[in-house]
Amino acid sequence: xxxxxxxxxxxxxxxxxxxxxxxxxxxxxxxxxxxxxxxxxxxxxxxxxxxxxxxxxxxxxxxxxxxxxxxxxxxxxxxxxxxxxxxxxxxxxxxxxxxxxxxxxxxxxxxxxxxxxxxxxxxxxxxxxxxxxxxxxxxxxxxxxxxxxxxxxxxxxxxxxxxxxxxxxxxxxxxxxxxxxxxxxxxxxxxxxxxxxxxxxxxxxxxxxxxxxxxxxxxxxxxxxxxxxxxxxxxxxxxxxxxxxxxxxxxxxxxxxxxxxxxxxxxxxxxxxxxxxxxxxxxxxxxxxxxxxxxxxxxxxxxxxxxxxxxxxxxxxxxxxxxxxxxxxxxxxxxxxxxxxxxxxxxxxxxxxxxxxxxxxxxxxxxxxxxxxxxxxxxxxxxxxxxxxxxxxxxxxxxxxxxxxxxxxxxxxxxxxxxxxxxxxxxxxxxxxxxxxxxxxxxxxxxxxxxxxxxxxxxxxxxxxxxxxxxxxxxxxxxxxxxxxxxxxxxxxxxxxxxxxxxxxxxxxxxxxxxxxxxxxxxxxxxxxxxxxxxxxxxxxxxxxxxxxxxxxxxxxxxxxxxxxxxx
Amino acid sequence: xxxxxxxxxxxxxxxxxxxxxxxxxxxxxxxxxxxxxxxxxxxxxxxxxxxxxxxxxxxxxxxxxxxxxxxxxxxxxxxxxxxxxxxxxxxxxxxxxxxxxxxxxxxxxxxxxxxxxxxxxxxxxxxxxxxxxxxxxxxxxxxxxxxxxxxxxxxxxxxxx
Ligand SMILES: Cc1ncc(C[n+]2csc(CCOP(=O)(O)OP(=O)(O)O)c2C)c(N)n1
Ligand SMILES: [Mg+2]
Numbered sequence: 001x002x003x004x005x006x007x008x009x010x011x012x013x014x015x016x017x018x019x020x021x022x023x024x025x026x027x028x029x030x031x032x033x034x035x036x037x038x039x040x041x042x043x044x045x046x047x048x049x050x051x052x053x054x055x056x057x058x059x060x061x062x063x064x065x066x067x068x069x070x071x072x073x074x075x076x077x078x079x080x081x082x083x084x085x086x087x088x089x090x091x092x093x094x095x096x097x098x099x100x101x102x103x104x105x106x107x108x109x110x111x112x113x114x115x116x117x118x119x120x121x122x123x124x125x126x127x128x129x130x131x132x133x134x135x136x137x138x139x140x141x142x143x144x145x146x147x148x149x150x151x152x153x154x155x156x157x158x159x160x161x162x163x164x165x166x167x168x169x170x171x172x173x174x175x176x177x178x179x180x181x182x183x184x185x186x187x188x189x190x191x192x193x194x195x196x197x198x199x200x201x202x203x204x205x206x207x208x209x210x211x212x213x214x215x216x217x218x219x220x221x222x223x224x225x226x227x228x229x230x231x232x233x234x235x236x237x238x239x240x241x242x243x244x245x246x247x248x249x250x251x252x253x254x255x256x257x258x259x260x261x262x263x264x265x266x267x268x269x270x271x272x273x274x275x276x277x278x279x280x281x282x283x284x285x286x287x288x289x290x291x292x293x294x295x296x297x298x299x300x301x302x303x304x305x306x307x308x309x310x311x312x313x314x315x316x317x318x319x320x321x322x323x324x325x326x327x328x329x330x331x332x333x334x335x336x337x338x339x340x341x342x343x344x345x346x347x348x349x350x351x352x353x354x355x356x357x358x359x360x361x362x363x364x365x366x367x368x369x370x371x372x373x374x375x376x377x378x379x380x381x382x383x384x385x386x387x388x389x390x391x392x393x394x395x396x397x398x399x400x401x402x403x404x405x406x407x408x409x410x411x412x413x414x415x416x417x418x419x420x421x422x423x424x425x426x427x428x429x430x431x432x433x434x435x436x437x438x439x440x441x442x443x444x445x446x447x448x449x450x451x452x453x454x455x456x457x458x459x460x461x462x463x464x465x466x467x468x469x470x471x472x473x474x475x476x477x478x479x480x481x482x483x484x485x486x487x488x489x490x491x492x493x494x495x496x497x498x499x500x501x502x503x504x505x506x507x508x509x510x511x512x513x514x515x516x517x518x519x520x521x522x523x524x525x526x527x528x529x530x531x532x533x534x535x536x537x538x539x540x541x542x543x544x545x546x547x548x549x550x551x552x553x554x555x556x557x558x559x560x561x562x563x564x565x566x567x568x
Numbered sequence: 569x570x571x572x573x574x575x576x577x578x579x580x581x582x583x584x585x586x587x588x589x590x591x592x593x594x595x596x597x598x599x600x601x602x603x604x605x606x607x608x609x610x611x612x613x614x615x616x617x618x619x620x621x622x623x624x625x626x627x628x629x630x631x632x633x634x635x636x637x638x639x640x641x642x643x644x645x646x647x648x649x650x651x652x653x654x655x656x657x658x659x660x661x662x663x664x665x666x667x668x669x670x671x672x673x674x675x676x677x678x679x680x681x682x683x684x685x686x687x688x689x690x691x692x693x694x695x696x697x698x699x700x701x702x703x704x705x706x707x708x709x710x711x712x713x714x715x716x717x718x719x720x721x722x723x724x725x726x727x728x729x
Contacts, residue, residue: 123586124593128636133581148636182578182639306630309623 006138006166007036010099013142015042016175019070021061021437022046023054027074029101029114032166046437046466049458051078053430055085055156056456059094060434063417064392064442066219068095068149069434075101076114079160080121084424086156087125091421092240093217095154097145102131104164119160127155135168147178152185153304154217185303189320189328197275197299197316198332202344204273204297206351207233210256213240213420214278214302216413220323221245224277226330232345234355236264238279239405240420247409248389253355254364257285258556259402262362265554265562267355268293276300278322281311282421291561301325362554362567364406369547372522376400376475376546379526380407383445383473386530391443392417392435396428396452398482400475402552404447426455432470433463443471443534450476450500460513463539471533472541474506477548485551489566510541519543570599570619572651572719575632576639579605579612583637587614590635596620596628600653600718611639615720617696644721651721654693655703656681660710661688668709676702687712 004012010033014022023046026034037045048054051073058069073082079100089096103112108131119131128148130141141159149157201207215224221244228235228251235245236256245252256264268274274296279285286292289311300307300314301322308317318325333339366377380403383391389409394417395401401418410416417435419427428446436444446453453474463470484498507517516538520529526544533540554565577583584603591598599617606613618628625643632641644651659669661684669688673680678692692702696719703714 119582120585123582123589131582180636183636304634306627306634310627 002172003169004172005032005036006135006161006168006170007033009139009170009172010142010161010166011036011040011043012172013139014070015040016143017068017146019068020044022070022072023048023057023061023434024072025051025054025074025078027078027101027114029075029078029103029163030072030099030161030166032163033072033101033161045072046433046462048430048462050456051081052085052426053433053456053459053462055082055096055098056088056427056430057434057437058096058098059085059089060394060417060431061438062089062094062096063431064414064435065438066414068097068146070097070099072099073101074114075103075118076116079118080116083121083125084426086122086158088419088422088424088427089156090125090127092213092419093154094156095149096156097149098156098158100158100160101166102160102162105133105162106164108162118158122158125156126158127153129158129160131160132162132165135165135170138165138170139172143175143178144180147180148183152183186319187303187321187324189301189318189325191328193316193318194325194328194332197318198329200273200297200299200316201231201233201275201329202339205347206271206354207273207275207348208267208271208296209233209235210238210268210274210276210279211235211241211244212238212277212279213244214322215241215244215326216278218278218303218322218324219413220278220321220326221413223323223326223330227326230330230333232348232352233275234267234352236260236268238282238285238420239418241279242405242416243410243413246411248411253359255405257282257562258287258558259406259552259554260562261359261364262554262565262567263355263359265556265565266358268296269561269563270354271296274298276302277326278302280307283311286311287556287560287562291563366550366568372524373547374520374523374526374544376403376477376544376550377407378523379473379475379544379546380404380447382526382530383447384408386527386534387443387445390415391445392432392439394418394428394432394435394444394446396446396448396455397423397425398449398452398480399477399485399550399552400447400449400481402482403475406552425449425452429453429456429459429470429472430462432472433459433466433468436468436470437466445471445473448472448474449481450474450478450503450506451480453506454503457509460510460515460539460541464514468539469537470539472539473530474541474543475546476506476543477546477550478503479548482552484549488549488551489555490557506541506543510539513539515539515541517541517543519545521545569621570617570645571625572615572617572644572649572721573629573632574642574644574649574721575614575616576606577612577614578637578639579610580637583612584614586635586637587632590631591618594631596624600716602718602720615644615718617719644723648724649721650724651695651719652693653696653699653719654691654717655699656689656691656715657703657706657711658687658689658713659706660686660712662686665709669706672702672705678702
């Protein structure tokens with residue numbers, strides 16, 4: 001037990017949690033905490049250029065490491081600037097702790113300078129949040145915040161810190177095990193349900209594994225691979241699930257849903273058993289609910305009971321950590337002495353033949369015009385090839401995001417960082433910075449759109465300041481391309497406000513920040529530009545002048561059945 | 569169908585708004601809601617009446633559980649609970665109607681809690697359907713104001729955990 005200032009106690013708590021890096025932006029309410037940070041050699045603070053980016057960077061850091069990311073923001077506008085980042089992390093279940101400064105306790109509620117009710121504002125977009133009401137609660141609250149953020153279904157937790165509490169003297173007690181009466185997430189699968197599910201798998205002739213981000217969050221990719229290969233079950237992944245199973249594996253059917261592969265969508269439509277693991281039947285995945293997996297029994301493993309039977313009736317619900325659930329299934333199969341694995345595998349042969357007819361008929365692809373113009377898909381293919389398919393790819397939101405998802409063959413989990421749930425333009429660059437800081441030895445590329453990149457372009461300065469050699473590949477169509485695509489297909493080509501008629505010269509802009517700018521105007525310049533970018537030990541902006549009106553296909557029009565895909 | 573949910577919560581600031589925010593944010597409806605401290609001052613009980621089919625009630629229950637400050641959620645519509653609600657009604661009560669009001673209140677085992685020149689305030693306690701019945705019967709005589717508490721519920725003897 002020792003006497004510390006609130007600021008010292010906060011730093012001690014962060015160190016206790018194993019935090020080494022925090023992303024933030026200072027201001028009056030947190031100035032004392034910043035002052036204290038200068039005394040700590042073990043905590044590196046990354047000064048971003050906008051608070052939204054602090055939260056995205058902490059989020060990116062969390063996605064690649066699996067650790068809790070930390071962001072530090074000042075009160076009022078600092079906190080509100082962070083809200084988009086918080087909502088982004090919330091929708092994708094990313095463990096982040098956000099510390100916000102607050103006006104001194106006696107002033108709360110008085111419309112004090114830079115006062116905002118950030119706990120009220122973020123209530124619906126955090127897993128949980130706290131206003132530290134007294135200095136005695138400070139340490140316990142911080143410990144709970146980390147515990148809540150990382151356990152169960154992970155998510156962002158905000159802790160609002162009044163200035164007088166940061167300044168106050170407190171008694172610091174060494175950590176004890178966290179005990180919260182009202183929060184005890186269940187991670188262990190029910191054995192009876194596992195048995196039921198496994199028997200169902202054995203009876204199935206046309207099974208599909210439908211895998212989401214939950215598998216990645218739970219680090220369950222090895223268990224998934226074991227189950228899929230042991231029983232020869234084809235796998236499809238959601239946007240958030242990419243990397244949970246190797247995209248180049250023969251059992252992989254790629255992504256499903258609105259921009260999923262023909263094969264994956266057809267397989268789900270025709271399967272007799274859908275084994276959903278860590279996915280939540282999002283509308284971008286299911287399309288019209290009535291025609292989603294209409295012939296299938298459904299098994300659903302998820303840590304969050306509210307995700308089960310929310311949109312689609314589930315026959316065998318299994319509330320569990322995805323890794324533990326998959327492990328239990330593998331164990332069940334391993335213990336069945338009378339099951340011949342080979343025989344099990346043989347049962348799916350007709351199903352594989354059927355799947356092959358789909359993938360032969362409509363493989364994922366694009367039309368190569370055989371001229372000098374640059375197809376965006378080609379750029380992503382070259383990025384995949386030249387990085388050996390194991391770079392960390394972040395994205396913004398739009399067509400480029402979908403091309404990255406479709407054409408980069410992710411082999412590993414925690415290598416694809418994208419705002420799946422909220423769809424936040426401006427996510428990719430700060431997330432890439434967070435990822436690169438966590439994993440300096442990895443190649444980190446933000447596949448960006450010309451529209452989105454401008455939403456957090458100021459972070460080029462952050463990248464430069466900390467020598468984070470992230471690469472930005474702008475698939476520049478001079479359009480808000482995804483919206484333009486909808487207008488082309490469903491609004492009679494009325495391109496209302498989707499032309500980016502005035503845009504900066506991205507190469508010159510990169511230079512203005514002290515980064516490197518490269519441009520490819522023709523197809524034959526694509527590979528040299530990527531090679532040069534990868535060989536450059538600096539932040540690099542690549543401006544690919546792609547053909548402007550390319551579409552993302554397949555596409556399931558909103559509200560339609562997944563089998564009603566528009567094809568290339 | 570109507571369901572009464574009895575929810576134990578941490579007695580902390582902001583907890584009620586987490587619950588109401590959940591209902592408004594997800595489009596669930598609240599017909600009535602009561603909150604007060606339990607015998608343990610660190611715990612509050614919230615009783616709320618909502619409606620929806622089985623899957624909606626299941627989703628509501630799970631979503632409530634998911635709130636970090638929620639300790640327990642019980643559906644009291646499952647039969648082993650006694651439910652009560654109280655209503656205060658200000659009635660027109662002049663020379664012609666006074667006796668009639670008193671008679672009706674008596675039948676419902678209610679009582680007069682305030683008397684004015686031209687009005688009575690009466691109090692009636694009972695199940696939600698009894699409250700509705702007394703309101704329906706008094707309405708033609710002339711109701712000036714109604715204040716209802718919303719339902720509260722307690723488990724029957726031997727059924728509590
Ligand atoms: C913050 C935010 N605002 C608006 C949108 C809606 N939106 C989705 S995609 C898109 C276009 C993105 O354009 P760009 O970044 O150039 O990508 P492209 O589709 O052209 O590849 C827009 C405006 C969004 N997702 N996020
Ligand atoms: Mg664009």
